[in-house]
Amino acid sequence: xxxxxxxxxxxxxxxxxxxxxxxxxxxxxxxxxxxxxxxxxxxxxxxxxxxxxxxxxxxxxxxxxxxxxxxxxxxxxxxxxxxxxxxxxxxxxxxxxxxxxxxxxxxxxxxxxxxxxxxxxxxxxxxxxxxxxxxxxxxxxxxxxxxxxxxxxxxxxxxxxxxxxxxxxxxxxxxxxxxxxxxxxxxxxx
Numbered sequence: 608x609x610x611x612x613x614x615x616x617x618x619x620x621x622x623x624x625x626x627x628x629x630x631x632x633x634x635x636x637x638x639x640x641x642x643x644x645x646x647x648x649x650x651x652x653x654x655x656x657x658x659x660x661x662x663x664x665x666x667x668x669x670x671x672x673x674x675x676x677x678x679x680x681x682x683x684x685x686x687x688x689x690x691x692x693x694x695x696x697x698x699x700x701x702x703x704x705x706x707x708x709x710x711x712x713x714x715x716x717x718x719x720x721x722x723x724x725x726x727x728x729x730x731x732x733x734x735x736x737x738x739x740x741x742x743x744x745x746x747x748x749x750x751x752x753x754x755x756x757x758x759x760x761x762x763x764x765x766x767x768x769x770x771x772x773x774x775x776x777x778x779x780x781x782x783x784x785x786x787x788x789x790x791x792x793x794x795x796x797x
Contacts, residue, residue, distance in 0.1 A: 665790040770794025
């Protein structure tokens with residue numbers, strides 16, 4: 608039965624191979640993230656741009672893009688030797704009224720002038736990646752907010768203008784998407 612539909616489709620189409628090739632190419636290109644495009648803009652320097660006090664607004668989504676939690680985050684970062692950027696995140700989850708303190712450490716490694724890699728570690732995360740212009744892209748292991756289950760994480764941090772930034776964390780488990788969180792950061796006080 609399936610063969611009949613395929614044969615019928617191929618007979619009706621004047622150019623079946625290019626049409627199928629175009630369809631496959633379109634399907635393959637969907638959903639790919641290009642860090643070079645996201646990083647267009649002024650160069651992001653974590654040892655300068657992340658230092659100070661920030662306030663963030665986070666929305667946590669499940670795998671179906673339904674909002675499951677919102678949070679307000681106070682982040683304070685300072686530069687240590689290494690260079691290492693140490694950040695303390697005080698997260699207040701609004702729906703469950705739970706407060707979590709997370710200590711993140713961003714270890715920087717410069718190979719050439721502006722070519723740098725980052726290694727993010729915390730009590731819940733271990734991710735590595737590179738800086739691409741105005742953004743950095745990290746991949747590794749971490750936890751979904753409100754869960755202690757280890758999942759794969761992908762962090763995309765894009766610096767905007769005037770001390771603002773957008774951080775997207777994608778969560779996946781066994782290769783399947785399990786949710787995401789999006790945080791908008793704004794610098795507070797100078």
